[in-house]
Amino acid sequence: MRNVNLYIAIMAGVTYLIRVLPLTLIRRPIKNRFIQSFLFYVPYVTLAVMTFPAIVEATQSPVAGALALAAGVVLAYLGAGLFPVAVSCCAVVLIAEFLLV
Numbered sequence: 001m002r003n004v005n006l007y008i009a010i011m012a013g014v015t016y017l018i019r020v021l022p023l024t025l026i027r028r029p030i031k032n033r034f035i036q037s038f039l040f041y042v043p044y045v046t047l048a049v050m051t052f053p054a055i056v057e058a059t060q061s062p063v064a065g066a067l068a069l070a071a072g073v074v075l076a077y078l079g080a081g082l083f084p085v086a087v088s089c090c091a092v093v094l095i096a097e098f099l100l101v
Contacts, residue, residue, distance in 0.1 A: 061097065061100045063100060064097050067096050069089075072088065
């Protein structure tokens with residue numbers, strides 16, 4: 001039990017430092033275009049890294065997830081909204097699961 005409390009304290013300290021250090025070290029606006037563009041894309045990359053593996057692994061067959069992902073990307077590229085893309089991806093998974101089993 002003593003080790004668990006130590007681990008929690010270390011995790012809390014690291015989390016606190018990660019959030020406080022940028023606020024204390026960077027007080028001026030960032031003028032570098034490379035750093036600005038890097039920081040602009042960080043949320044999108046983080047979301048993609050968490051979402052794409054979950055899409056493929058959420059189905060019984062990874063092939064069905066990959067097909068749904070491809071269909072969603074194509075529909076989104078063609079300008080479809082969020083709801084039609086989601087419904088289409090669900091339909092692709094349903095059909096692929098029936099055909100692959």
